[in-house]
Amino acid sequence: MEPWQLTATAARAKLQEGRLTVEALVRSCLERIAEREPVVKAWTWLDPVQAVARAREADKADIRGVLHGLPIGVKDMIETADMPTTYNSPIYQGLRQGRDAACVGIARGEGAVILGKTDTVEFAAAGRRAMTRNPHDPARTPGGSSSGSAAAVADGMVPLAFGTQTGGSTIRPGSFCGIYAMKPTHGVVNTEGAKRYAHTLDTIGWYGRCPADLRLLAEAFRLFDLDRPLGREARQLRIALCRGPNWHLAAPEAQAALLLAGRRLEQAGAAVEELQLPQPFEGVTEAHRVVLAGEGRGAFLQEYLADYARLHADFRDRVENFAGITGAQQAAAYDLAAECRKLFDALFPRFDAVLTPAAPGEAPLGRQDTGNPVFNSMWTLLHVPCLGIPCSKGPNGMPVGVQIVGPRFGDAALLDVAALVAPVIDPGLAG
Amino acid sequence: MEPWQLTATAARAKLQEGRLTVEALVRSCLERIAEREPVVKAWTWLDPVQAVARAREADKADIRGVLHGLPIGVKDMIETADMPTTYNSPIYQGLRQGRDAACVGIARGEGAVILGKTDTVEFAAAGRRAMTRNPHDPARTPGGSSSGSAAAVADGMVPLAFGTQTGGSTIRPGSFCGIYAMKPTHGVVNTEGAKRYAHTLDTIGWYGRCPADLRLLAEAFRLFDLDRPLGREARQLRIALCRGPNWHLAAPEAQAALLLAGRRLEQAGAAVEELQLPQPFEGVTEAHRVVLAGEGRGAFLQEYLADYARLHADFRDRVENFAGITGAQQAAAYDLAAECRKLFDALFPRFDAVLTPAAPGEAPLGRQDTGNPVFNSMWTLLHVPCLGIPCSKGPNGMPVGVQIVGPRFGDAALLDVAALVAPVIDPGLAG
Incomplete structure (x- = not known):
């Protein structure tokens, strides 16, 4: 080797x-x-x-x-x-x-x-x-x-x-x-x-x-609680299988990967339960879009003023608030995110982790389409730790993963869960 | 000139x-x-x-x-x-x-x-x-x-x-x-x-x-709504006079300045009403301390590792989490702040601005004590715009100011309010 x-x-x-x-x-x-x-x-x-x-x-x-x-x-x-x-x-x-x-x-x-x-x-x-x-x-x-x-x-x-x-x-x-x-x-x-x-x-x-x-x-990075091991085995884990509000955007191979990962965990003795997120989560993907557009106004203003001609039109649009975001919309997006963060954290310790798609499917062809972030943006706005795990292959032989998600500041426990579930979910896990 | x-x-x-x-x-x-x-x-x-x-x-x-x-x-x-x-x-x-x-x-x-x-x-x-x-x-x-x-x-x-x-x-x-x-x-x-x-x-x-x-x-900086003037006169303003949860830490000159500013506004015809913030705000100053300590852990880790000897002990303590902040405490501080942001924004448009102390009193003697931020830290954590206005002099002839505070993204309206109230509050206003 x-x-x-x-x-x-x-x-x-x-x-x-x-x-x-x-x-x-x-x-x-x-x-x-x-x-x-x-x-x-x-x-x-x-x-x-x-x-x-x-x-x-x-x-x-x-x-x-x-x-x-x-x-x-x-x-x-x-x-x-x-x-x-x-x-x-x-x-x-x-x-x-x-x-x-x-x-x-x-x-x-x-x-x-x-x-x-x-x-x-x-x-x-x-x-x-x-x-x-x-x-x-x-x-x-x-x-x-x-x-x-x-x-x-x-x-x-x-x-x-x-x-x-x-x-x-x-x-x-x-x-x-x-x-x-x-x-x-x-x-x-x-x-x-x-x-x-x-x-x-x-x-x-x-x-x-x-x-x-x-x-x-x-x-x-000295994340919290790395010195406090979870102290469980895979068969003791309680996993929430969450299709999430964008399940219809998952290609068959992404849907299959999530369900396969759930079955593998069940076969290993873990308790796997389907989780339907409560109603407010329906708005989080849209809230992410609002936050992104609203904060993007200020993020690229420096380049807009200094070098307009070489700034891609996408960023000029952000600075000019082409999306028409208002302060009230931005505040409402922050408030919805704050509400859902609390709701999500409250799922723990009933569950040890939430298992959910990591991507919409196999990697697209070409360089231009880098794939839809819709299975990630909600978690990013919720500030929760996410850990991606390879799971299966799609129809073109390309990798398809899943992710596990924990509560805010639950990074250490999520790493412990990953160490237990990765050998179960990922048949190709090295060493 | x-x-x-x-x-x-x-x-x-x-x-x-x-x-x-x-x-x-x-x-x-x-x-x-x-x-x-x-x-x-x-x-x-x-x-x-x-x-x-x-x-x-x-x-x-x-x-x-x-x-x-x-x-x-x-x-x-x-x-x-x-x-x-x-x-x-x-x-x-x-x-x-x-x-x-x-x-x-x-x-x-x-x-x-x-x-x-x-x-x-x-x-x-x-x-x-x-x-x-x-x-x-x-x-x-x-x-x-x-x-x-x-x-x-x-x-x-x-x-x-x-x-x-x-x-x-x-x-x-x-x-x-x-x-x-x-x-x-x-x-x-x-x-x-x-x-x-x-x-x-x-x-x-x-x-x-x-x-x-x-x-x-x-x-x-192209803040929101600068093209939407408030369209009011000073006598039409509704001002919330807010002593706030730390009033007992204000020196007599700071207390006097706030009350004086309120009286001057009333004399100018504005409606000035005392505002008692609801109970959750009692915890925001402490939440600010938790956020500061919790986020400080990561903020100075680079310097801690690269140049421990020349990093002041105060920052080493932060990295080592001397304050003993837990992830749960940090999440709770974020959640309280989010709750109070919503509560505070809901005061508007009932009020045009909240008037509150800007500092605990006159500038302290010497270079070491730069003054207590206790009249500011709550508003900083609440993310709301604050605008400081000179008001009076203390017992040593030093300036004492007040501040007006608006809802999140209400920067433009707050500037309009300031233009109206500054000539009333600040006898020394230039121009």
């Missing part, structure tokens, strides 16, 4: 035991990238010389953080002091920020090797798409907007990568690419240095190849 | 009429700064040569934005592409960011001349204080954390300046320095590029010397 094939957790164990050096791990990833990048096109910036130099530094380090020596890809929405950041916008080509985004600084502080920047949809929102292809079928999108990060992890180029999620930009590409994905509780990971899109929604997310990989980053 | 003595609105009129050049205005401000800075110490960075060059550029401009030619001071919590940013932290001395914070970029986009950076409390939070003195009495604080911005505007060094408010960092210094201050609805002004402290609370605010000055920046 080559080092690039290791999960982050497995690589970490070998590094700790002295059976692998950071340099060897990074060189192996770089070799994988050299081989596959012409097809996958995951990276916007990668300097192998710098990466190897960082790896050698890491090998010399006395203090070893929780991410010691692990290579991480960074979505090019997230700023880096030693690499350019473009947000895939023509306006920001060549931008060099003076300090790292918080998530990058924290990952470095815990010993990670930032390998490079991964391609994204313009401002993680609209306009230009990433050049990235789905590693399972280069004719298809890896999803967006965290296109490069999802594809890079799926293709073995890097064991971990950062994405962002404002609608469905972390969990959906994870499903399309057949990997594990985490969107933590809103606000627990500092989004500073990730370009603003909608402050109520913007969340740093990450990818790995098993639940334990996702947990490493949760530890780096 | 020297140009530095003009309000922003008056200077703007002269610039429009061709009776003043941007260069003459900027030079006049620089002369005032040269004279007064040894005492006031408002600025952390100021390059007169660059400022004059920018002014000359502005004089050549064909397109004239709403802030054309107006000099603005920027709190050193807010990033600038052409000036260093330190956040008053020893960790970030010499930091140069590659792009402007959103509010700075938008101000430039509307034609403002960014004059320089103003001193702040470390990370606008705790630790090191600004060196700035109160222009009314150099033995006293101008308040914090927007110390330099408030003092610079109060002292005639610059007609407008940006601050930030997470607790009471914009409105309180405005009261201590006897100037006008605005904290808009949370989220309507993009905080990107202002160092994160607590994302639910962080708000860009600004200072001016009359309500019309404050409105210029509201126009630059």
Whole structure:
């Protein structure tokens, strides 16, 4: 097995035991990238010389953080002091920020090797798409907007990568690419240095190849209650199977995946119960649209004034409030979200997690359609932690995932649930 | 009258009429700064040569934005592409960011001349204080954390300046320095590029010397409904006089100022009615403390890991969750805030504004105690717009202000109310 094939957790164990050096791990990833990048096109910036130099530094380090020596890809929405950041916008080509985004600084502080920047949809929102292809079928999108990060992890180029999620930009590409994905509780990971899109929604997310990989980053970010294990077995879990208000938008393979995941859990002894969300949740998808449009007015005003001609028309429309959002609508959307957050949290501890679709189906063909975020946007607005798990294949052999969702600040318990349910739901789970 | 003595609105009129050049205005401000800075110490960075060059550029401009030619001071919590940013932290001395914070970029986009950076409390939070003195009495604080911005505007060094408010960092210094201050609805002004402290609370605010000055920046930021005038006279206003849950912490001069402002409004014919906030509001000050501590865990983790020794102990405590905040407490604080936001908004349109203390009294002696934010933190958490108005003098001849508060997204109406009530409340109103 080559080092690039290791999960982050497995690589970490070998590094700790002295059976692998950071340099060897990074060189192996770089070799994988050299081989596959012409097809996958995951990276916007990668300097192998710098990466190897960082790896050698890491090998010399006395203090070893929780991410010691692990290579991480960074979505090019997230700023880096030693690499350019473009947000895939023509306006920001060549931008060099003076300090790292918080998530990058924290990952470095815990010993990670930032390998490079991964391609994204313009401002993680609209306009230009990433050049990235789905590693399972280069004719298809890896999803967006965290296109490069999802594809890079799926293709073995890097064991971990950062994405962002404002609608469905972390969990959906994870499903399309057949990997594990985490969107933590809103606000627990500092989004500073990730370009603003909608402050109520913007969340740093990450990818790995098993639940334990996702947990490493949760530890780096010191999420609540990681020291309080759930202490259950899979057969003791109570899972709410939630089709959700947009079930009719799920393709047959997405519907089948959710029901299959539920059956597998039942077969493993878990209690699986269908959950119908109460009436107010019917409005949350629309509230997400209002918040996105309302907050987008201010998010791109700087670029609108500074460089109108190179700002994609989609963003100009937002600044000009083409959607016609009023302050009253925006306040009502916030209030509905607040009401539903309370209602959702109250489902726990009756359930250990809510199981629900992660994406509408297989990854679409082409680069333009990065997929509908409708199975994610509600959860993003509710601020709850979401964890994407591969489950099955669609009619074209493409991966189809599901996600489990917990209450706000229940990230640690959700990771524990994921560790129990992933081997049941995902037949291809590594290590 | 020297140009530095003009309000922003008056200077703007002269610039429009061709009776003043941007260069003459900027030079006049620089002369005032040269004279007064040894005492006031408002600025952390100021390059007169660059400022004059920018002014000359502005004089050549064909397109004239709403802030054309107006000099603005920027709190050193807010990033600038052409000036260093330190956040008053020893960790970030010499930091140069590659792009402007959103509010700075938008101000430039509307034609403002960014004059320089103003001193702040470390990370606008705790630790090191600004060196700035109160222009009314150099033995006293101008308040914090927007110390330099408030003092610079109060002292005639610059007609407008940006601050930030997470607790009471914009409105309180405005009261201590006897100037006008605005904290808009949370989220309507993009905080990107202002160092994160607590994302639910962080708000860009600004200072001016009359309500019309404050409105210029509201126009630059395209706040909702600026094209829908209130269409009332002072005698038609219905004002809720609200002592609030922390009235016992107001010094006699702060209590007197509020009651005086109420009487002056009544004498002007307005309907003034005492408002007792309902029971849930009793918990909002404590909820603010929980949110601040809970969100502070992640806000300073980057610095904690990168430069522990130079991070003030106060921030280390936050990262280590010295306050012992749990996720459940944090969620409960968010939920209480959401409930009270709805309750507060429902007071309108029964009232046109809520009138309430802006600060606990006169500015304290010395540099260390920048004053208690207890009359501000509730409103910050409620996300509502607040506008500070000078009112009277305390026993030591220092300014004492009040503030008016509106519903979320009611910024434009609040500015209209301010234009009506300021001449009634503030005997020293310029222009």
